[in-house]
Amino acid sequence: MRHPLVMGNWKLNGSKQLTADLISGLRTVLTDVQGCKVVIAPPALYLAQAVAAVEGSNIGVGAQNIDVNLSGAFTGETSAEMLKDTGAGYVILGHSERRTYHHETDEVVAEKFAIVKQQGLIPVLCIGETEAENEAGKTEEVCSRQIDAVINAHGVEALTDAVIAYEPVWAIGTGKSATPAQAQAVHKFIRDHIAKQSREVAEQVIIQYGGSVNDKNAAELFGQPDIDGALVGGASLKADAFSVIVKAAAAAKA
Numbered sequence: 001m002r003h004p005l006v007m008g009n010w011k012l013n014g015s016k017q018l019t020a021d022l023i024s025g026l027r028t029v030l031t032d033v034q035g036c037k038v039v040i041a042p043p044a045l046y047l048a049q050a051v052a053a054v055e056g057s058n059i060g061v062g063a064q065n066i067d068v069n070l071s072g073a074f075t076g077e078t079s080a081e082m083l084k085d086t087g088a089g090y091v092i093l094g095h096s097e098r099r100t101y102h103h104e105t106d107e108v109v110a111e112k113f114a115i116v117k118q119q120g121l122i123p124v125l126c127i128g129e130t131e132a133e134n135e136a137g138k139t140e141e142v143c144s145r146q147i148d149a150v151i152n153a154h155g156v157e158a159l160t161d162a163v164i165a166y167e168p169v170w171a172i173g174t175g176k177s178a179t180p181a182q183a184q185a186v187h188k189f190i191r192d193h194i195a196k197q198s199r200e201v202a203e204q205v206i207i208q209y210g211g212s213v214n215d216k217n218a219a220e221l222f223g224q225p226d227i228d229g230a231l232v233g234g235a236s237l238k239a240d241a242f243s244v245i246v247k248a249a250a251a252a253k254a
């Protein structure tokens with residue numbers, strides 16, 4: 001049985017103070033939440049602080065990216081091995097901001113996916129279409145291509161214990177979330193697409209929705225059968241809003 005997962009992607013936001021305050025706020029309001037896994041993904045510089053601050057709580061820690069290499073002459077990079085050493089458990093991969101600003105291809109993302117799994121970490125594979133692709137009716141084509149890059153390179157079993165985040169690019173940071181029905185249709189398409197190769201893998205894979213999720217629209221999104229939680233950007237920087245989202249997921253999937 002898959003469980004709901006709400007993850008906060010802090011992106012390039014935070015400080016030592018914010019990390020301390022936000023985690024302390026989350027620990028207070030999320031103590032009694034059951035049935036929904038909660039993970040925060042601060043910038044790499046604050047991971048160690050975050051891992052120490054969540055100790056003894058039900059909050060996990062993840063990173064926003066890793067390099068394809070584990071060590072060596074790769075100035076400025078962070079490896080999956082280092083993340084594991086730090087105590088992080090999850091890694092966001094292929095976020096549209098990385099695909100756009102850092103030119104990460106489907107193949108590079110698939111390579112990172114395998115490295116994350118080899119280290120025993122959980123990959124959160126971000127997929128989703130741009131506004132132009134959406135208007136051209138290419139949503140399913142783009143999502144299947146992005147997933148197939150992983151399946152073709154590593155087999156459908158690679159998606160066991162993995163997370164997929166469907167994040168339509170036009171919904172990220174715009175305040176214009178996909179409607180619950182729109183998101184459900186794509187999530188079902190994604191699950192059915194994986195099921196063509198393995199029904200078992202498709203049934204257990206967690207498919208999060210991401211893109212302008214907030215404390216107001218979360219409950220309705222989580223009411224959809226194939227939406228297993230959310231990857232939250234802006235609203236994850238506020239303990240109150242993020243907690244409402246987590247509690248909505250726990251309630252919807254109870």
Ligand SMILES: O=C(CO)COP(=O)(O)O
Pocket residue numbers: 009095167171172173174175210211212213231232233234235
């Ligand atoms: O990109 C996102 C999470 O990875 C979504 O960001 P927003 O929630 O700010 O739209």
